[in-house]
Amino acid sequence: MSATTETPAPAAAPAAHGIFGFTRAQAVAFVVMLAAIVILPHILYPIFLMRVLMGALFACAFNLLIGYLGLLSFGHAAFYGMGAYLGAWALKVWHLDAALAILVGGATGGLLGLALGWLAIRRSGIYFAMITLALAQMVYFFCVEAPFTGGEDGIQQIPRGVAFGLFPLHSDMAMYWFTAAIFLAGFLLIHRVIHSPFGQVLKAIRENEPRAISLGYRVQDYKLIAFVLSAFLSGIAGATTSVIFGIATLDGVVSDRSGDVVLTTLVGGLGTVFGPVVGAAVTTAMENYLAQFGSWVTITQGAIFVVCVLAFRRGIVGEVAARLKLSL
Amino acid sequence: MMILGIPAPLLFGQLLLGVINGAFYAMLALGLSIIFGMLNIINFAHGALFMMGAFAAWLMLHYLGIGYFPALILGPLVIGAFGIVLEKVLISRLYKLDHLYGLLLTFGLALVIEGLFRNEYGSSGLPYNIPRALSGVTDLGFMYLPVYRAWVVAAALVVCLTTWAIIEKTPLGARLRAGTENPALVRAFGINVPRMITITYGAGVALAAFAGVLAAPIYSVNPDMGDNFINTVFAIVVIGGMGSIMGSIVTGFALGVIEGLTKVFYPQGSATVIFLVMVIVLLFLPRGLFGKAA
Amino acid sequence: MLEVADLNAWYGESHVLHGAGFEVREGEVVTLLGRNGAGKTTTMKSIMGLVPRRAGSIRFRGAELIAAPPERIARAGIALCPEERGIFGSLSVTENLLLPPIIAPGGLDIATIHALFPNLRERARTAHGTRLSGGEQQMLAIARILRTGAKLLLLDEPTEGLAPVIVQQIGRTILEIKKRGFTVLLVEQNFRFAATVADRHYVMEHGRVIDMIPNHLLASSMDKLHDYLGV
Ligand SMILES: Nc1ncnc2c1ncn2[C@@H]1O[C@H](COP(=O)(O)OP(=O)(O)OP(=O)(O)O)[C@@H](O)[C@H]1O
C-alpha cells in the first residue's frame, strides 16, 4: 500500500490517507518503533523487552476501550490472567503448539470478555469502572478456588515449546522475535480496526452516543465487539507472558494488574496510538528499578497517578503530540 | 437445636457475622453514595481512608494513650480533616473534567496511602484489644453473643440512621439534596456550594474512618484491611444504585446477611455471592435496586 | 440599581453575548424581549454569575459584580427564578420554599407568600416539588425568592407554557411585588403580556441590546416590534 495509489478525493476518510492508515507522523513513529524493536535486544535484556512488549499490547488493548469509547475498565486483569492460565494449560497439559496455545489464551480472554462485557456495557462512566472491577474480583476468587490454576503456586514449569511447528522458542532471542511478532500483529490489528468504518462508529459513539443511537447504530453491539476485541488481545498478552516466563499465577488476575494497565496507558497518553507503548516502557522500567524497594513501587505508582491526573493528563505521547501539533 | 438441618448456634453465629460485615458495608456504601451525590466522583480512596481510621485508633492508643471511646470520636475527626485537605488541595481541581479523572486520582491516592502504611507497619497486622466495657459475652439462650459485636451493629445502625435523618429530614439535608440535583442554582441562591462539597467529602471520609475505628478490634489493624472490603462495597453500590441514602444502608446490611447465610449453606460460594447478586441485578435492573433513571 | 455594560459571555468556544448593555432602576419592571436564542437567558445567567466565562461590567448598587461568584452575587441582593423553574424533585414543596437562605431583611414572610399564592399553602405537604402542576411550580419558583430579602428579581420566562388564567395570575403577582418595592427584570417572548406589567422594554438580538422602548410607546412601535420579534 502506498500513498501514490490514493485518489485525491478531498473528503476521503482518514483510513484512506498515508501508509496503512497512518498519518505521516505516525508512520515515522512506527518506523522508529520498529527500529527500536530490532536494535534494542542487542543492547538491553530481551526478557525485559518482552515484558515491555506484552505490557504494551495489554495497554493497547485497554486503550481501545478508554481511548476510543471512553469506557474505563478496572477489570482487565481478568482477561489477561485467564488468558495466561489457559495459554499455560494448553501448552503444558494439552501440549499444543506455542502459537496455538497463545491463541487459546486469546480466545479465553475474548469469551470471558463476551460474558463480562455483555454485563458491563449496560452501564457507563464510573459504574462501568466499578462493575468491571467487581466482575474481575469474582474471576479472581474463582481462580483462587479452582483446582486447575494451582492456587497459590500457579501453573509452573510451562515449556516454551515450538511455534508454528517450526521455531523452537527455548532461546530468549527466539522467544523475543516471536513476542515482537505477536505485539506487532496486535498493534496493527487495533490500528486497522480504529481506521475501519467500525472504528469511525466507535468514534461517533464516543463523541455523542445519543446521536449515534438516533442514526440507527446498534451502539451496544459496537461496544461489545470492541470489548471482546480488547479482552481477546489482553488474553493474548497474558498467554504470551506465561510462555515467556514459564509460569502463570494469581498475580495475573489480581486487581493490581488492572490498575497497572490503567497507569501504563495514562502515563503514555489515553487515546493516543503510541502512548500505551511508551507507557509500557516507562512503567516496566520503573517497576524493574523499584522492585528492590518493596512497597515503594505502589507508592510511586500512586503518586504518578496523582501527578498525571492533576498536571499531565495527556500523558507523554499526548503531550509531545500536542507540542508538535501532530496526531501520534 | 437444628434449623433446616443446621445447628442453631452455627446458623446464628454466621448470621451475626453477616450482620456485622453488613454494618461495615452499609457505612462504607453510605459514605460512597454521599460523596458521589455531591462530588460526582466515586471515591476509590474510601478503603484506604477506612484503614486510616483503624490506624488512627491504634496510633492514638499506642502513642498518646487515648482509648477506644475517645478514638471513636477523634479518629473520624482527624481523618475527616485529612479528607477535607485532600478535597481542597487535589480533588477540587478536577470538577470541570470528566468524572473518570476523579476516580483515577482517588485510586492513585489509595495506592500512595496504602503503600506508605505498608512500608511503615508491614502487612502482618497490629492487634487492638476490645475495650473492657465492651468485652465479654452475653448468653441469649439460643446463642452466645459477644458484646462487642452487638455494639458494632448498634453503633453502625445509629450512625447510618442519623446520617439518613440529617440528609432526608433537616434543612441542611435539603441543601445537600438540592446541591446534588442542581448545584449551579443552589449557588445562585447564595449558598456556598464549593464549601458544602468540601464538607460533604470530609463527612463521607469521617464515616469511613468511624467504620475503621469500629473495625479495629474485630479485624487486625493492617494496611490491606480496606482493600479487602472495598471491592465488595463497589459491588454493593452497583447493586443498590447510588440514588438513595436508605437504599445504600439497606443494601449493605442485606448483602452482609446474604453472604453470612451463604457461608452456612454453601461455604465455597461465600466469596462470590455478592458479585453474583450484582450480576443478577445488572441483568434485570441495570440501574440498581434503588437507582434513579439517568 | 443595575447597570450592565459591554457584557460578553461564552459557552466554551461559542461567543453568545456581544457587548449587551442596559440598566434597571430601583422599583422598575423591565423586560428583555427577543427571539429564541437571542441571548436573554444567557444575560440573566451572566448577571447571576452562572455562565462559564463572561466579561464587561455588571454594577449592582454601585458594586462591580463581573468577577464575583454566584453566591456573592446572591448575597448582594439579586435572586433568579430560572427558565424551566428549577424546582427540586428531591425536596418537598416546603423545603423548596425554604431553600434559599435569607440574605437581607425585608423579604416576605410565609403568611404573606401564602396569601399571594393560596395554592402553595394547600400543596405545602407535597413530598416532591416536581409533583406540582406547571403553574404551581412557577409560583413556587417565584415565591421562594420573595422570602430572601433580595430586592432585584430576575424572572426568566415565568409564563412559558402556562394556561391563560395562570398567566394572568402571574401578571397580577408581578404588579403586586412591584408595589411592595421589588425591582424586576423579566424575560418574555410574549410582549402582549409584557405590556401589562412592564415600565420599559429592551429588545435583544444576536447577543446585543438593539433597542429600548418605554411601555407607553409600545403601542406605537408595533411595526418595529413585529420586525424585531418576527411574529
Ligand atoms: N449551555 C449552552 N452551551 C452552548 N450554547 C448555549 C448554551 N445555552 C445557550 N446556548 C446558545 O446561546 C445562544 C443564546 O441562548 P439563550 O438561551 O440565552 O437564548 P434565549 O434568548 O434565552 O432563547 P429562548 O427564548 O429560546 O429561551 C443560543 O444560540 C444558544 O444556542
Ligand SMILES: [Mg+2]
Ligand atoms: Mg431563554
